[in-house]
Amino acid sequence: MRLSCIHEILIGSRDQEKAKCTGEVCLNEACKRGLPCRVECVSNQEAVERSEVIILAIPYKHLDSTMSGLTGFEGKIVISPINPMEKSEFFAYIPPVEGSAALHLKTLLPESTRLCLAFNNISGNRWRDIDQELEYSVAVCGDDAESKRVVMEMIDQISLLKSYDAGPLAMSPVVEGLTPLLNNIAKCNRMKDVGVKFV
């Protein structure tokens, strides 16, 4: 997987031992391939305090409990890749009353936090496979133009991802809902880890 810029990565976790394990796996795999990489494992609170851009890569069901007690989000860029969905016979999009996970998250953050939506439609399996390129489109939503620009630049540095400004945070229900749709397409058409390209 190509990376055209080196970022300092902090992996935050409620369980610092778990974060350490994840960090070590990341570092080992990157070093084996000669990729430059800087990873540090810290508590969630330290990750929030020391980061400029915070990616909340957690399942929706853990969102409230993870956010509870965390402080220091003022002025930071927060990215939500969170998709509230459930699986029975098919995958279904089950958003909270606010209309989407991102719109719910907005109520948990200070007003000065610059919340963006991104990475919602890329399968976790594809991120783990660092020997393969990620050739997908990434819809980025948000109400603050400057933070959207920062997030889009970051995305365009990762593998073959291509970012697209997808409008305001009000579009988040569609972007989040696209993930259960892609999961159903995978299931119904015997495919794996289906993603999306805007053409």
Added chain:
Amino acid sequence: MRLSCIHEILIGSRDQEKAKCTGEVCLNEACKRGLPCRVECVSNQEAVERSEVIILAIPYKHLDSTMSGLTGFEGKIVISPINPMEKSEFFAYIPPVEGSAALHLKTLLPESTRLCLAFNNISGNRWRDIDQELEYSVAVCGDDAESKRVVMEMIDQISLLKSYDAGPLAMSPVVEGLTPLLNNIAKCNRMKDVGVKFV
């Protein structure tokens, strides 16, 4: 635009003169290019009665008035490409109380009608340009497996379209909502007639 099968096309309209004009334009353009084509222009009621597969290619705001008084949908396959959306600064998905245009349409049809969702995410401009191929993915939703198969086969005969079974009609809000998202992506990234591919 390639077509690997010849269908008999009935263009239905409330205004038969308008249907005739549309039909003549289609026939002329097809004949000029040596494409085989059979098009007949009839009233909406006649189109419903004589067709096996009915594509309701109308704006959402005209759905109720168009359906009012039409009969004979029993057992037929009906395709909804309808996206209820509004435009102010950005495009927004504004579904009816049932959750989507397709789920609303379901309440207007007899129980035996086999309703599918398809063609929602292809721009009208791209359909009009018959010298260009359409290279898009088409999500097909529906609760009846046999009619979904018929619709998917039909789609795969058109240009370079590729159909994907996208699960039950319950997924229709996401597929319909994808269209205003694609419109916003076009607007925000200075693109035209953006479509989608599942990869």
